[in-house]
Amino acid sequence: MSGGLVQISMKLEMKDSPGQLVAALKPMSEAGGNIIAVIHQREPDLDEDTLNVQIVLELPEGRLEKLVALLNEQGVRIQRIGEERLLYKRTVILIGHLMHTDLSDTVDQIDSTGFAEVCELAMSMPAVNERSSSRITIKAVSRGDMEAALAILRRVSNQKSLLLIEPLEEIA
């Protein structure tokens, strides 16, 4: 499970004076964060000297406490904070004799890794003895884990003579 990222969204309140925003952003890179978006909000009913900023960033797991401490040191007030585990999702299609080749075993081989799991499965079975098709969505904690999960699926598909259709991953 190591190497995972969390996506943090936080709403900060700071004095609307030069240098304040930079002072708030600096601790984020110090904590190893990757800032995705900075959204200024000037709410009309708010005190003129106060600036509200929403920030979305990716942070390695376990670094949030350190970041909060750093922000407090800078005198930045955190109004709200949300944390969500960042998940990689990928959808593949499997075609073949899925039931005869033990679909639950196929799914298990992903689930039992501990780092990836099948989170959705849609299936269509036209008739007995005909090949069936299924759409499988896998989620994993990191990109590397996703690659490892897909490598397992490729191996299993090969062993079970299933046709695995992978997504075209956006630009290398």
Added chain:
Amino acid sequence: MMKVALIGLGSVGKGVAGMLVKKDLGITITGIADSKSGCMDPKGLDIANLLAKKTKNGYCGDQKISASDVIAKADYDALIEVTPTNALTGEPAIGYIKAALLKNKHVVTSNKGPIALAYRELHALAVKKGVALRYEATVAGAIPIMHTLEHGLAGNEILALYGVLNGTCNYILTRMAAEGLTYEQALMEAREMGYAEADPTYDVQGIDAAIKLVILANTIWGNGIRLADVDRTGIDLLTPDALRLADDEGCTIRLIAEAIPRKHIFRVSPRIIEKNHPLVVEGTLNALTLETDMAKEITLIGRGAGSTETASAIIGDLLFIKDRYVRRA
């Protein structure tokens, strides 16, 4: 005026001959050979007459004259080699091309066999002889991919390429997705439309697309990869259900040729792809996305086959040679 000899008078050869007659491009055909006959005239042949003779008799010239005779004896600057592809041996086209290069003649070909199988040798021979070997028509028909790589994207590092390079497969997949046809039904329809051969193996198992990927990879990276190095899966086991399952997610399935050298990926396989992706083209169209260091992503879309469309690629090559090399009064 540039003089050319044309070897092969099938659909592509007829298209080239017809367009050279119709358009005043400063190119004269001084030799022609089909599989059964040949003819030569240093002052220029009467093409309309020869094409009529071909239609009537099944051959165009003198049956005592062979393609090799035309290559050896005709008065020409560039050879147009458009005989049918032999993907296993590349012959007799490799022999024709070598013979012309050895005579210090430029060569333009639409033939995938020689370029996929013997590119290094033929390219080296052309360089040694100081002549051009051009093959724009071998990949993606009318799309000027080679010119784009050579000129428009000159100086760029090509990081990866992704392509829809087989019109037959793209037609079948388009029809399966649009109408819920089975693979067999869509293949039959493709045959009726003249988009698929009686034996569709070469297309539907991704061999044709893989050969084009080999040609592109060797042209771009000079890496010497061969057909056997391409990881290949065809479309013949796809089900209408699979296309419907993809469609439920706003996606479809296309046969994608993919090369990412730094990851050692050379692959032709059916892939799930978002419907609004630029590579998702309809029917027999071809498409190619190049990922480069400076220009970033560039996608080209166009017709991948057809007599006049292929002639467009060949004539583009001929005029390039004419501008760059040929100085005749």
